[in-house]
Amino acid sequence: MASAYERWCYLASLVVRILAIVFFAWPFSVVAIAGRDSNQAASRTWITDVTIVSPEKLDHIEIASVLIENGRIVRVERRKGAKTPTGATVVSGKGQFLIPGLIDSHVHVTSLPGISPEQAKTNLEINKKYFKQVPRSYLYYGYTTLVDLGVAVDRPVLEAMRQAPLHPDLYSCGDALVFANGYPMSFAPPTIRFKLFPNFLYDPKQAATIPSEYKPEDHTPQADVERVKDSGGICVKTFFERGFGQDRNLPVMGPEVLAEIRKTANKAGLVLMMHANAFEAQKFAVEGGVDVIAHGMWNWGDLGKQTVLPPEIRQVLDQIVEKKIGYQPTIEVLQGLRAYFDPEYLKTAAIPKVIPKEMLEWFDSPEGKWFKKELAQDDASDAAMSEAYEKGPVRRVRQVVAYLAKKNANFLFGTDTPSAPTYGNLPGLNGYLEMQQLQKAGLSLAQIFEAATISNAREFKIDSQLGTIEPGKTANLVLLKKSPLQSLDAYDSIATIWVHGEAVARDNLAAD
Ligand SMILES: [Zn+2]
Numbered sequence: 246m247a248s249a250y251e252r253w254c255y256l257a258s259l260v261v262r263i264l265a266i267v268f269f270a271w272p273f274s275v276v277a278i279a280g281r282d283s284n285q286a287a288s289r290t291w292i293t294d295v296t297i298v299s300p301e302k303l304d305h306i307e308i309a310s311v312l313i314e315n316g317r318i319v320r321v322e323r324r325k326g327a328k329t330p331t332g333a334t335v336v337s338g339k340g341q342f343l344i345p346g347l348i349d350s351h352v353h354v355t356s357l358p359g360i361s362p363e364q365a366k367t368n369l370e371i372n373k374k375y376f377k378q379v380p381r382s383y384l385y386y387g388y389t390t391l392v393d394l395g396v397a398v399d400r401p402v403l404e405a406m407r408q409a410p411l412h413p414d415l416y417s418c419g420d421a422l423v424f425a426n427g428y429p430m431s432f433a434p435p436t437i438r439f440k441l442f443p444n445f446l447y448d449p450k451q452a453a454t455i456p457s458e459y460k461p462e463d464h465t466p467q468a469d470v471e472r473v474k475d476s477g478g479i480c481v482k483t484f485f486e487r488g489f490g491q492d493r494n495l496p497v498m499g500p501e502v503l504a505e506i507r508k509t510a511n512k513a514g515l516v517l518m519m520h521a522n523a524f525e526a527q528k529f530a531v532e533g534g535v536d537v538i539a540h541g542m543w544n545w546g547d548l549g550k551q552t553v554l555p556p557e558i559r560q561v562l563d564q565i566v567e568k569k570i571g572y573q574p575t576i577e578v579l580q581g582l583r584a585y586f587d588p589e590y591l592k593t594a595a596i597p598k599v600i601p602k603e604m605l606e607w608f609d610s611p612e613g614k615w616f617k618k619e620l621a622q623d624d625a626s627d628a629a630m631s632e633a634y635e636k637g638p639v640r641r642v643r644q645v646v647a648y649l650a651k652k653n654a655n656f657l658f659g660t661d662t663p664s665a666p667t668y669g670n671l672p673g674l675n676g677y678l679e680m681q682q683l684q685k686a687g688l689s690l691a692q693i694f695e696a697a698t699i700s701n702a703r704e705f706k707i708d709s710q711l712g713t714i715e716p717g718k719t720a721n722l723v724l725l726k727k728s729p730l731q732s733l734d735a736y737d738s739i740a741t742i743w744v745h746g747e748a749v750a751r752d753n754l755a756a757d
Contacts, residue, residue, distance in 0.1 A: 259701040288579060289314050291329055292722075295338025297321065298729060299345060300699035300715040303691055306730075311343065313720040316746035330336065336748070341740065342728045344694070345701035346389025346413075346721030348701035349676055351539060351573050351659025353395050353413065354379055355402035358600075359608050359668030361615055374601040376402065378756045379672045380412035382599035384742050385754040386673035389531055389721035390701075390711055392659075393417040394482050394518070394539065396429060396442075399603055400449055411744060413752075414721070416705065419478030420444035422469045424498045425451050428486035428520075431495050444469045446502060466505035470513055480516040481506065482539070485526040503533035514730060516705055518571075524548065524558055531564045537571035537657060537704060542645045543579060543638035554644050562645065566652040571704045573659035574646045577675050581641050584669025586630040591668070595737075596756045599674045608668045616667055647687035656688065657704055658697035677736055690730050720746040 290313040297309050312320040312330055320330075329335055357365060357372060365372060380747035383391060391413045393403065407415050423430045425448040439445060439459055447455065462468065473481050483506060488495040510517045519530040522540035530538050548555045556561075565572060584590040591609050607613045621630065649656070660679045665672035676697075683693050702712025708752045710719045722743040727735035739751045 251612050264370065289330060289333040290720075290746065290748065291334060292336045292338045292343060292724070293329075294342045295724070296728065297714055298342050298694070299694045301715070303694075303730070310338075311714065311722070313722075313743065313746045316720055318365070318714060318716055318720050318722075320342035321714060336724075336741070338724060340726075342725040343714060344387075344723050344725060344729060344734065345698045345712055345718075346742070346744070347387045347676070347697045347722055347736075348390040348392075348658065348705075348711065349383070349388050349660050349662070350392040350537075350657050350701045350705060351394055351575060351661045352383075352391045352392050352672075353661070354391065354406055354672070355395050355399040357666060358663035358670055358672075359604075359613065359616065360666055362666075364415055364612065364615070368607065369686055371601060371604045371607060375604055376405070377409070378599070378601060380406050380409050380415075381754045382671070382673035382756065383413045383676075384411065384744065384749065385598060385739075385751060386676050387725075387736060387739050387742060388413055388416045388673060388676055389723070389744055390707070391416065391741065392480065392701075392705060394421070394480075395662075396421045396482075398422070399402035400476075401438055402717070409529040411747070411749060413744070414711075414719075416479050416707070417477065418480040418482040421482040421484070422446055422466070422473075423484060424448065424502070425455055425464075426497055427496045427498075428484050428488055431488065432663070444472055451496065456751055462638060466502060467509045470506060470509040470515065474513040474515060478515065478539075479707075480518050481510045482518045482520070484520040485529050486520060487523075487525075500529070501532060503529070503535075507534050514706070516571075519699050521728035524561065527565070528561050531561055531570065534568075535570065537564070537573065539573050539575070539659065540578065540661070541572075541576060541642035543642040545641055549602050549637070549641065550650060554648055559648065562648055562654075563652070566649065566654045569655045571655050571657040571700070572649060573657050573661075574642060574683060574686065575659060575664070575679070576639070576646070576686065577663040577670060577679040578661050578664040579634055580678065580682060581640065581664055581667045581669030581675070582620055583631055583639075584667065585614065585633045586627040586634075588627065593674075595677075596671065599671050601756050605687065610703040613668070616665070643686040645681070650687040650689070650692060653692070655700060655703050655704070656683075656692060656696040658683075658693070659701075679700070680736060681734055684733055690733065693733070694729050 293310045294308055297307055307323055309321050309323045406412055423442045423445045425445050430442040435442050439456055445464055447461045470481055485497055516536045518537040518539050519535045520539045521527045521530045523544035524546050527538055527542050590743040596605055660675045662672055662675040680693050702708035720743050723739055724741040725735050726738035726740055729735040742749050
């Protein structure tokens with residue numbers, strides 16, 4: 246059932262790549278950027294009497310005041326009655342909770358949700374409005390840092406987002422390392438697939454199918470990893486996926502290729518991430534010493550019908566715990582597909598906050614439901630389809646995540662938004678929904694909070710700047726009306742977001 250998602254994941258990125266230049270009309274705003282810098286230089290903010298919820302001090306929650314200066318946290322004052330620093334704008338945090346900005350370490354900001362490659366060509370206005378809203382929607386739900394895992398990265402789109410007036414910090418894994426003719430380049434026609442995936446891995450056994458203009462020495466693990474590094478990437482994304490549907494026997498890398506990627510990623514200081522959602526794939530990833538597994542294990546292969554977690558799976562999960570491998574359950578990948586079989590989904594009250602209303606209207610039209618036909622199986626009813634997700638992949642991934650949660654695995658918060666051209670994975674909102682899935686699967690509120698703050702910051706080596714509320718760090722902060730350690734809906738009680746010290750009220754980030 247995950248097959249359509251995988252297939253369209255590729256197509257969506259392809260069409261965006263082709264059309265990005267048409268969509269984007271954002272001029273490079275020198276004025277806006279200069280304006281923001283000078284504002285920062287002059288600005289001092291003093292957030293008073295607020296409950297600090299910072300992941301390094303969860304056992305010692307205190308009320309304090311925080312001073313922001315030049316986009317950084319410069320002081321966390323725990324003494325009572327401290328004087329207001331001169332010239333500071335005072336924000337009362339009384340009765341509220343301050344957390345570090347949230348980090349989503351698995352997004353595809355340049356992919357379109359819910360729109361097919363063909364339709365994208367005739368919906369240019371909607372698409373343009375959507376891409377302008379994307380960075381704001383992430384901020385609306387408190388996500389101030391994103392790691393983009395775009396398969397074939399569309400740099401103009403990424404750059405346009407980085408230059409938007411208000412946007413999350415945007416890191417990237419550069420162009421993914423795709424095994425020659427393997428997933429996901431297998432979905433592109435043979436004549437163009439090597440061009441579309443310029444950072445592919447050469448496979449001598451398949452030399453006959455690789456155009457002669459591509460030289461083996463330019464597509465070694467080392468050459469590929471260096472290209473990611475040179476493009477400013479902080480991570481390397483690769484895949485172990487044998488395929489599905491018509492393409493069940495795609496070529497996959499062997500352990501010696503992964504070992505070479507591992508070695509060169511280490512040398513380059515890059516985090517190694519592997520797409521793996523099957524038991525076999527996660528076993529391979531663990532044995533190859535990857536840093537992060539980019540999906541939950543919802544495909545158990547021959548063990549899929551077993552209702553209790555089989556011992557051979559537990560063994561792999563134990564190693565994930567022991568080796569502290571970063572684990573992104575991405576349960577919303579499945580819920581995002583299931584959304585097409587939920588007649589109430591498009592009535593979700595939060596949707597108009599994160600996408601333009603024209604887009605929602607279009608999703609609700611017969612044309613907007615095209616992806617449902619891709620997912621539907623024979624004449625199965627909505628209820629039957631929904632149940633098939635619930636009893637199959639969703640049940641399996643929940644069992645896996647519950648086991649890992651009990652052992653306090655190194656969970657990393659990542660949503661894979663959008664995992665397909667599904668309208669079920671919308672920016673920002675999908676993070677809130679993923680948190681609900683994690684809680685349902687057995688993560689505690691503290692585990693969810695850590696996964697979305699300090700654990701992500703540490704894994705991606707950005708913890709000197711992000712992930713906690715401590716002096717010296719970037720002032721990416723979120724003020725909540727409720728405590729995220731008391732209830733999950735705290736993440737939907739946001740009052741104010743600070744991005745590099747610049748305050749914005751949540752309501753001002755909603756779509757219109
Ligand atoms: Zn992804």
